[in-house]
Amino acid sequence: MGKVIRLRHALPLSQDINKALADLDSAIAKAVSAAKAVxxxxxxxxxxxxxxAQVQTNVMVG
Known part of the structure; x- marks a missing residue:
């Protein structure tokens, strides 16, 4: 589990991390909306x- 970062210990988050989180959230929301639309x-x-999510969890703890 050496690759896992506890965000509460890394606060405040950098602008790069905040942007990456916002971009990820936006991309997921757009993909879900597109899937539902079709x-x-x-x-x-x-x-x-x-x-x-399960695969990424396995990667983090593996």
Missing amino acids: GLPQGLVVSLLHGH
């Missing part, structure tokens, strides 16, 4: 997001 079932959207 009729992708909401459960599939949730399962894909959960799957990616």
